[in-house]
Amino acid sequence: MSPAIQIRDFHHVVFFTGAGMSAESGVPTYRGKGGIWKHYDYERYACQPAFERDPVGVWEFHNYRRELVGRCQPNDGHRFVTACEQLVPHVTVVTQNIDGLHERAGSSTVHELHGSLWRSRCDTCSFRATEFDAPLTEIHCPNCRAFKRPDIVWFGDMLSADVIESAMSALRNCDLLVSIGTSAVVYPAAELPFVAKQSGAHLVEINPDDTPMSHVYDTCLRTTASDGLRELFGPI
Numbered sequence: 541m542s543p544a545i546q547i548r549d550f551h552h553v554v555f556f557t558g559a560g561m562s563a564e565s566g567v568p569t570y571r572g573k574g575g576i577w578k579h580y581d582y583e584r585y586a587c588q589p590a591f592e593r594d595p596v597g598v599w600e601f602h603n604y605r606r607e608l609v610g611r612c613q614p615n616d617g618h619r620f621v622t623a624c625e626q627l628v629p630h631v632t633v634v635t636q637n638i639d640g641l642h643e644r645a646g647s648s649t650v651h652e653l654h655g656s657l658w659r660s661r662c663d664t665c666s667f668r669a670t671e672f673d674a675p676l677t678e679i680h681c682p683n684c685r686a687f688k689r690p691d692i693v694w695f696g697d698m699l700s701a702d703v704i705e706s707a708m709s710a711l712r713n714c715d716l717l718v719s720i721g722t723s724a725v726v727y728p729a730a731e732l733p734f735v736a737k738q739s740g741a742h743l744v745e746i747n748p749d750d751t752p753m754s755h756v757y758d759t760c761l762r763t764t765a766s767d768g769l770r771e772l773f774g775p776i
């Protein structure tokens with residue numbers, strides 16, 4: 541079967557990814573069957589009030605996730621995204637994922653809208669760290685001894701203005717946006733593909749299911765991340 545798109549026809553490709561991108565790696569998605577928020581109440585584990593109430597409990601949840609994700613490997617989809625860098629002048633990944641799998645697959649430019657499971661920070665002083673221990677045993681700031689917190693955008697948190705601006709700049713300048721594995725229900729991330737649409741980019745959605753944003757896309761492939769990328773571009 542001939543590919544739906546010739547990737548070499550494009551100058552700047554943005555891959556806009558969500559939890560479905562990492563599903564084939566064994567990382568659970570958030571919603572749908574087996575979704576994290578079906579089993580864990582975000583009000584207990586993934587918001588600032590929960591952290592202030594019970595920092596140890598919140599860290600137990602994030603350490604469980606660090607251990608789980610630490611055992612997972614990038615999948616063919618992540619590798620495909622990285623390989624595109626050999627074919628297109630500019631490739632940018634804008635991801636809602638906190639698992640670090642795009643970076644582990646070798647992608648050069650990754651904007652993590654929702655932060656990273658592997659970073660922590662202290663909001664009492666300005667300490668920041670990237671640590672890959674799974675679990676992370678030292679959860680206190682080495683400078684001021686307050687509890688560090690995961691550097692993740694929890695429910696109710698603002699996204700980093702710098703990260704949003706970098707992502708918007710890529711979206712304004714791309715000629716192809718490929719959205720992969722997001723339910724498109726979490727804002728402001730969900731509406732970012734509009735920016736690329738308004739700039740005249742071609743939009744492709746890869747997701748086994750319809751999403752509330754499907755109508756915005758020029759092409760929808762109802763399949764998994766790695767199969768969708770293969771179908772879209774052919775072998776790379």
Ligand code: OAD
Pocket residue numbers: 557558559560561563564569570571572575636637638654692693694695720721722723724725726746747748749751763764765766
């Ligand atoms: P969701 O769990 O909401 O949605 C995952 C999407 O992936 C669904 O639309 C599935 O149909 C699709 N999917 C499942 N398996 C797939 C596969 N193998 N290939 C392709 N797609 C597949 O995840 P997100 O949209 O990423 O926020 O969720 C957005 C945010 O909500 C997350 O970043 C997280 C969560 O609360 C934070 O952690 C801050």
